[in-house]
Amino acid sequence: MAEQPVTVAVSTVIFGLQPPAEPRDDALGGLAVHLPLVQRVREPHLGRWALPGGPLHADESLREAARRNLAGTTGLRPTHLEQLYTFGAVERGVPATPEEPRVVSVVYWALVRTEVAATTVDDEHVAWFPAEDLPPLAFDHEEIVGWAVRRLKNKLEYTHLSHALLPEEFTLGQLREVHEAILGRRLDPANFRRRVEATGTVAPTGAHQAGVRHRPPALYRSTAREELLT
Amino acid sequence: MAEQPVTVAVSTVIFGLQPPAEPRDDALGGLAVHLPLVQRVREPHLGRWALPGGPLHADESLREAARRNLAGTTGLRPTHLEQLYTFGAVERGVPATPEEPRVVSVVYWALVRTEVAATTVDDEHVAWFPAEDLPPLAFDHEEIVGWAVRRLKNKLEYTHLSHALLPEEFTLGQLREVHEAILGRRLDPANFRRRVEATGTVAPTGAHQAGVRHRPPALYRSTAREELLT
DNA sequence: CCAAAAGTGTTGCAATTACACCCATGT
DNA sequence: ACATGGGTGTAATTGCAACACTTTTGG
Numbered sequence: 001m002a003e004q005p006v007t008v009a010v011s012t013v014i015f016g017l018q019p020p021a022e023p024r025d026d027a028l029g030g031l032a033v034h035l036p037l038v039q040r041v042r043e044p045h046l047g048r049w050a051l052p053g054g055p056l057h058a059d060e061s062l063r064e065a066a067r068r069n070l071a072g073t074t075g076l077r078p079t080h081l082e083q084l085y086t087f088g089a090v091e092r093g094v095p096a097t098p099e100e101p102r103v104v105s106v107v108y109w110a111l112v113r114t115e116v117a118a119t120t121v122d123d124e125h126v127a128w129f130p131a132e133d134l135p136p137l138a139f140d141h142e143e144i145v146g147w148a149v150r151r152l153k154n155k156l157e158y159t160h161l162s163h164a165l166l167p168e169e170f171t172l173g174q175l176r177e178v179h180e181a182i183l184g185r186r187l188d189p190a191n192f193r194r195r196v197e198a199t200g201t202v203a204p205t206g207a208h209q210a211g212v213r214h215r216p217p218a219l220y221r222s223t224a225r226e227e228l229l230t
Numbered sequence: 231m232a233e234q235p236v237t238v239a240v241s242t243v244i245f246g247l248q249p250p251a252e253p254r255d256d257a258l259g260g261l262a263v264h265l266p267l268v269q270r271v272r273e274p275h276l277g278r279w280a281l282p283g284g285p286l287h288a289d290e291s292l293r294e295a296a297r298r299n300l301a302g303t304t305g306l307r308p309t310h311l312e313q314l315y316t317f318g319a320v321e322r323g324v325p326a327t328p329e330e331p332r333v334v335s336v337v338y339w340a341l342v343r344t345e346v347a348a349t350t351v352d353d354e355h356v357a358w359f360p361a362e363d364l365p366p367l368a369f370d371h372e373e374i375v376g377w378a379v380r381r382l383k384n385k386l387e388y389t390h391l392s393h394a395l396l397p398e399e400f401t402l403g404q405l406r407e408v409h410e411a412i413l414g415r416r417l418d419p420a421n422f423r424r425r426v427e428a429t430g431t432v433a434p435t436g437a438h439q440a441g442v443r444h445r446p447p448a449l450y451r452s453t454a455r456e457e458l459l460t
Numbered sequence: 461c462c463a464a465a466a467g468t469g470t471t472g473c474a475a476t477t478a479c480a481c482c483c484a485t486g487t
Numbered sequence: 488a489c490a491t492g493g494g495t496g497t498a499a500t501t502g503c504a505a506c507a508c509t510t511t512t513g514g
Contacts, residue, residue, distance in 0.1 A: 401466090402466085402467095403465070403466075419465080419466080419467085420466095420467075420468075420469090423466090423467070423468095424468095442464090442465080442466095443463080443464070443465090444463080444464045444465040444466070445464085445465065445466045445467075446466080447465075447466055447467090448466085448467090
């Protein structure tokens, strides 16, 4: 019943696509979902990898805080940013460390464009890992990443989220690759094309991608405006 | 950049079904979605109706806090309880009242059985209102209720949530009424039956409801176990 | 016998899937 | 020429909505 030694923190799960470290067993294409982690520089869990995050400042919204620690740790601006869940169990992966103040974590998740993600340099304490092959994480962060991955897969099917992982202009083949990387299975190119065209969320730019050693694919851009709030 | 005059509060949107106050225009059956509100007894927004809620105690989880203020204001135990969203804008419906501490609200939403909801007595400061016809609410609570209603309608279609609003045993007619009340439109009894049976989330008890002035309907019970976490 | 809801059957439309096939380019 | 992915066509399947019809009770 003590009143409020409770701290509010904001953490962010950031997704980007990168070439897979090792050749895929399942013969999936050239992209795999990755996310950046930061290595903890103090106790608890010193040395472990963790989600970027930090305390909420008094003069910023939760969303602003997510943006701030996203930019601060990876230098990236997200193309999609959305609240995931708030974790507030009394003991959250801190194994019997009384005197540590209790933390309620509001977790956001974000998407960044591949080309941006690819150019970000890994420094000593920030590195990208494949979402399917993470190192042991601090606190309850493995559980949190699990939630985020499930949400990503889910929303992929009924939203236009995938556009947020690609450049302004893209081919339907690239878009399909994104879906395949996230869902972890191959999709029929013909049916995929029709489904996407039917939703009307992409529009052809008129231009075509040249220099490929096959029929030049048409370029498209997303017609979806960034969503209301979520 | 000041550090943390931030308070964590937990509020709960509670849904139950009750007979509609006035006969429905749309010729919908005998049930309508209602929710309990409490009248504020101090500033800000004194006298206005608001969601039940209060500060998070240091020794309880967010979920426990939701349970606590749910039991405290309405005396009810929920059959479903789930986190909705966390609201943390700097100015949340408090019109320029500096010196009030900033509040981050974690909102839960809950379902209670109809029979329980129906027997709860309204006292001076707690009353049930139809979700489609609410009085002006304090803070940003109208927006929050809107979110909760949308989530309820949505999850209704791909989960077994509706079971949580009915007694242990129920007829498919009653289950259909619940869906109709929440979705706000009539459903075909034949197709509804088949859809529900196909999911395998209900099992006939073998008993039948007697005393009705038509063919006695079979009684069913839910086979769905309370979900993992959500 | 009639009203009323339970419960079954049938039919047509729309979305999804699988897969055959042609097209345009670089090598 | 041919390999490669882009792009179109089509037939089979499935799921869903509409609606006719039979069943079993209370009045």
